[in-house]
Amino acid sequence: MSTKTKLSYTPSIRRLPSYLHIIRAFQRTSDPYISGTWIANELNLEPIQVRKDLAITGIVGKPKKGYPVEQLISAIEHYLAWDVEQKAIIVGAGNLGSALTGYQEFRNHGLHIVAAFDSDPSKTGKTIHQVQIFHMENLKEIVEKMNITLAILTVPSPYAQSSCDAIVAAGIRAIWNFTNVKLKVPEEVLVQREDLSSGYAILSVMMRTQANNLS
Amino acid sequence: MSTKTKLSYTPSIRRLPSYLHIIRAFQRTSDPYISGTWIANELNLEPIQVRKDLAITGIVGKPKKGYPVEQLISAIEHYLAWDVEQKAIIVGAGNLGSALTGYQEFRNHGLHIVAAFDSDPSKTGKTIHQVQIFHMENLKEIVEKMNITLAILTVPSPYAQSSCDAIVAAGIRAIWNFTNVKLKVPEEVLVQREDLSSGYAILSVMMRTQANNLS
Numbered sequence: 532m533s534t535k536t537k538l539s540y541t542p543s544i545r546r547l548p549s550y551l552h553i554i555r556a557f558q559r560t561s562d563p564y565i566s567g568t569w570i571a572n573e574l575n576l577e578p579i580q581v582r583k584d585l586a587i588t589g590i591v592g593k594p595k596k597g598y599p600v601e602q603l604i605s606a607i608e609h610y611l612a613w614d615v616e617q618k619a620i621i622v623g624a625g626n627l628g629s630a631l632t633g634y635q636e637f638r639n640h641g642l643h644i645v646a647a648f649d650s651d652p653s654k655t656g657k658t659i660h661q662v663q664i665f666h667m668e669n670l671k672e673i674v675e676k677m678n679i680t681l682a683i684l685t686v687p688s689p690y691a692q693s694s695c696d697a698i699v700a701a702g703i704r705a706i707w708n709f710t711n712v713k714l715k716v717p718e719e720v721l722v723q724r725e726d727l728s729s730g731y732a733i734l735s736v737m738m739r740t741q742a743n744n745l746s
Numbered sequence: 747m748s749t750k751t752k753l754s755y756t757p758s759i760r761r762l763p764s765y766l767h768i769i770r771a772f773q774r775t776s777d778p779y780i781s782g783t784w785i786a787n788e789l790n791l792e793p794i795q796v797r798k799d800l801a802i803t804g805i806v807g808k809p810k811k812g813y814p815v816e817q818l819i820s821a822i823e824h825y826l827a828w829d830v831e832q833k834a835i836i837v838g839a840g841n842l843g844s845a846l847t848g849y850q851e852f853r854n855h856g857l858h859i860v861a862a863f864d865s866d867p868s869k870t871g872k873t874i875h876q877v878q879i880f881h882m883e884n885l886k887e888i889v890e891k892m893n894i895t896l897a898i899l900t901v902p903s904p905y906a907q908s909s910c911d912a913i914v915a916a917g918i919r920a921i922w923n924f925t926n927v928k929l930k931v932p933e934e935v936l937v938q939r940e941d942l943s944s945g946y947a948i949l950s951v952m953m954r955t956q957a958n959n960l961s
Contacts (some may be wrong), residue, residue: 548944548947629841630844724764726764728763731763732760
């Protein structure tokens, strides 16, 4: 069986982090139950969509009461595997690498960026957001010593494939790819490409639709 | 009628930029037709999915030949309104703001970042990727002078709402929000929140699924 299982619920999974954010904020009200309709209103979604999305985590709401808040948070976190710590490295300590290292949300999701790597020797030994920058030469050694499972790739595109090769050679099996290069990797390595153009596509269509509605 | 039209094809629209990237690369082969199956294979999608997604742009493929490459590119760009120049500003000239200003892909999509703003006076007059940084005090004046239609919000979360208020007061009607704050805006202002946690959610579930498959 191929280890590259296609995910059936991609759009639902993409929405789970927003739900988690909303539910955690709601938790401060001390109300033990939260309704799907309430979550839907906060995010401008249809209630049926929210209930379908939450169902993939295995949780079932109670009629007229909604979802028990604590259990709902646990169910989402468990489904996303955000209840286990994930040790990651940044490869490419430029602006984007630095911005991601400082991104507070990741720490709430069990994602710990523990080291950064760059091929520029003038960066070696410096830190970004308290995370030390190492030279690419030391990648394999540090990945093995620190038990790293995930690499976040933020190098300029011309260096994407060679950096990817070094990551794979170091034994890492999951790469979050922020470059626009389609990486060539062995079958067992997972790659998730992050394309900031996707969000811009949504915004562009909304702007065009609004302009048409107003005219 | 509300100007806030809900988009029916959100997952499809999110995929269009990847298609465009693949088709533009294919264009260099000088083959006048590209098949949906070929695009699907490149992106690990089902061919039926690709054909459905492309259908929202209004283009129809020819049996056994596929899509005419030039027309397909035009149809996607036109649907996304990426064939018209969009002038944008960065609000928050930190690491993320700087990374986005230097993001090459945006320029291929008609998105021109023409100015950056920051409330830190020590940044005023400096540049990031050849884009000048202005003080927040001058926001309204410059937005009006340069005919800006879009603001990209990259300030730290505690400053998100006050910066958003300044953007709206300057007359901008579309905000791409990279903070984790749910912004309060008047009805006619569009907000697209970019949540990097969404991509991490997909990756986490893939990693968990793969670990289960291997064990």
